[in-house]
Amino acid sequence: MSHDKLIEYGKNFDAFMAQAKKFNTTSAVVPGKEGEWSAAFVMHHIADAELHFAIRYFNALTIDKPVIIPFAEDLYPTVLNYEGRDWVNSLAQIESIGKLVQTVLAPISSQQWERLSVHFESGDVSVSSLIAKASTHMAAHTEQLKGLM
Secondary structure, three states, rough: OOOHHHHHHHHHHHHHHHOOOOOOOHHHHHOHHHHHOHHHHHHHHHHHHHHHHHHHHHHHHHOOOEEEEOOOOHHHHHOOOOHHOHHHHHHHHHHHHHHHHOOOOOOOOOHHHHHHHHHHHOEEHHHHHHHHHHHHHHHHHHHHHHHHH
């Protein structure tokens, strides 16, 4: 079952990458309607989120019930300089992390898929549920990119 979630993650990863690669230097930085993020900001956000998710998987697989450190994503655009970052670099980061995650998680056992981390609001969270959340997150932002075309 959890391997199916990884396959779904891979499909959503591929769809995001295909959609993101449709942007160019000009179109990537055009702000969305009514203060929505540009495609570049969406890519920076996904790059940052994928980094956080990867650390969560790796910690869950190597540390007994690690605490999940939340990230204040609302602060990221300003504090982490989304305006000054290169969206091409963020896209490369997404691609690299996505491929790494798939390579690392593909051979893990069913017991490893159920290894737990502790979230301050949700309680115990399995690797399986983490990859499902990342997959859904990426799919939602793929739709956001489609709306920005």
